[in-house]
Amino acid sequence: MTRIIPATLALALICGGCVSTSDAERRAADETRCRSYGFRPATDALARCLLEIDLDRAAERRFRMDTAFGGTPWFYGRRW
Numbered sequence: 001m002t003r004i005i006p007a008t009l010a011l012a013l014i015c016g017g018c019v020s021t022s023d024a025e026r027r028a029a030d031e032t033r034c035r036s037y038g039f040r041p042a043t044d045a046l047a048r049c050l051l052e053i054d055l056d057r058a059a060e061r062r063f064r065m066d067t068a069f070g071g072t073p074w075f076y077g078r079r080w
Contacts (some may be wrong), residue, residue: 030054 021029027050034049035041 030050030053034046039046039049
């Protein structure tokens with residue numbers, strides 16, 4: 001019984017890490033989001049909306065990587 005619980009937890013963590021969305025699915029979700037704001041297809045405003053979503057996603061990813069191991073961002077071996 002004591003071996004089953006850790007093995008089950010390990011399997012759940014491994015399988016949970018495999019779930020991701022493809023680039024096409026992410027793009028479709030972003031377009032749906034921008035269209036829900038009222039932007040029309042094939043316009044510069046829609047392109048800007050998609051760009052802002054992509055930039056926000058990249059900034060969030062950078063923040064998570066910078067703070068992953070200590071909470072405070074570190075840059076090139078010293079605190080910024």
